[in-house]
Amino acid sequence: AQSVAQPEDQVNVAEGNPLTVKCTYSVSGNPYLFWYVQYPNRGLQFLLKYITGDNLVKGSYGFEAEFNKSQTSFHLKKPSALVSDSALYFCAVRDTNDYKLSFGAGTTVTVRA
Amino acid sequence: KAGVTQTPRYLIKTRGQQVTLSCSPISGHRSVSWYQQTPGQGLQFLFEYFSETQRNKGNFPGRFSGRQFSNSRSEMNVSTLELGDSALYLCASSLYTSGGANEQFFGPGTRLTVL
Numbered sequence: 001a002q003s004v005a006q007p008e009d010q011v012n013v014a015e016g017n018p019l020t021v022k023c024t025y026s027v028s029g030n031p032y033l034f035w036y037v038q039y040p041n042r043g044l045q046f047l048l049k050y051i052t053g054d055n056l057v058k059g060s061y062g063f064e065a066e067f068n069k070s071q072t073s074f075h076l077k078k079p080s081a082l083v084s085d086s087a088l089y090f091c092a093v094r095d096t097n098d099y100k101l102s103f104g105a106g107t108t109v110t111v112r113a
Numbered sequence: 114k115a116g117v118t119q120t121p122r123y124l125i126k127t128r129g130q131q132v133t134l135s136c137s138p139i140s141g142h143r144s145v146s147w148y149q150q151t152p153g154q155g156l157q158f159l160f161e162y163f164s165e166t167q168r169n170k171g172n173f174p175g176r177f178s179g180r181q182f183s184n185s186r187s188e189m190n191v192s193t194l195e196l197g198d199s200a201l202y203l204c205a206s207s208l209y210t211s212g213g214a215n216e217q218f219f220g221p222g223t224r225l226t227v228l
Contacts, residue, residue, distance in 0.1 A: 032214050043117070043203055043219035051214045090156065099169045101146065101217060103156040 002027045002095045006104035014112055019081040021107045023074045023091030033074040034092040034101070035065055044090065050074060061085070081111045115139065117220035119204050125226045131192040134223045138185050138206030145187040146217060147179060150201040159202075162187055163209055191225075199227045 003026045013019050025031055032051055036044040048059025055067045065076045074091060091104040118137045126132050138145050147159040158171040162181035179189040185206070191198055201224050205217035 034216055036219075043221045044205075046216045046218065049214075049216050096214075099144075099161050099163075100158050100171070102158065103148075105155045 002031075002093050002098065002100070002102045004091050004093050004102055004104035006089075006091055006107045008107050009105070010108045010110065012110045012112065013081050015083050016080050019076075019078040019085065019109065019111070021076040021089050021091075021109060023076065023104060024072050025074060025091070025093040026072065027093055027095040028097070030096045031074075032094040032096060033065075033067060034094075035059065035063070035074075035076050036090045036092065036103075038088040038090065038106075047076070047089075081109075083111050083113050085109060086111045117204055117206050117218055119202075119220040119223050121223060122221065123224045123226075125228065126194050127228050128194055128196060130194050131190065132194060132225060133188055133190045134202055134204075134225075136187045136189075136204030136206075136220060138187070138204075139218055141208065142206035142218070143185050143209045144207045144215075144217075145181055145185060146205045146207075147187070147189050148203040148205065149173075150203055150222070151199075156203070159189065194227045196227050199225060201225075 005024045034049045035047040038044045048057050050057050050067045058064045063078050089107050092101050094101045120135045144163045146161040149157045160170045165181045176192045181187045201222045203222045205219045207215045207217045
């Protein structure tokens with residue numbers, strides 16, 4: 001079985017400050033990890049993924065994520081948040097032995113000007 | 114390259130009716146997955162198809178079914194609609210590689226309202 005936890009329903013930051021969205025996962029095998037963003041009334045947009053290799057993954061729009069195997073975490077980060085980063089963020093995991101993608105509950109990010 | 118398209122975008126049905134939603138994947142993508150998104154349950158996996166075969170299915174009743182055609186286009190059907198079926202239904206496509214490392218690309222969704 002595989003699962004994802006996003007412990008924070010909401011994250012609020014000021015524009016220009018660092019942004020972190022937390023994610024922990026559970027899989028029986030090796031994980032494939034993904035971050036997606038959803039804007040109101042839109043589908044999900046892919047931000048970045050971790051498959052193997054470097055633990056720090058860089059993605060779209062200045063986002064990056066750090067894979068930590070010992071803590072089973074894959075936190076999303078952005079050094080300097082923008083108001084336009086305000087959206088709903090989803091972490092997702094797929095076990096390498098499974099075709100199914102499991103999503104976390106989502107974290108609403110609000111960046112205030 | 115055109116993205117994932119879903120039709121219709123909005124649908125209003127009454128309880129007991131059935132509905133069919135359509136999804137056209139990105140050209141060259143052979144894997145299509147369906148998800149249900151609701152405020153209370155979040156994003157829940159419905160099923161995944163590859164080469165017209167269902168490879169995985171989520172925990173939904175048999176009223177929810179799907180299929181994939183030889184051109185990779187997919188449809189999902191919900192019979193005997195219930196109020197709780199009101200949701201945003203998202204389709205996603207991806208390239209197929211062994212082990213499923215490819216990201217999924219999502220369509221804009223079909224907003225189903227059951228009255």
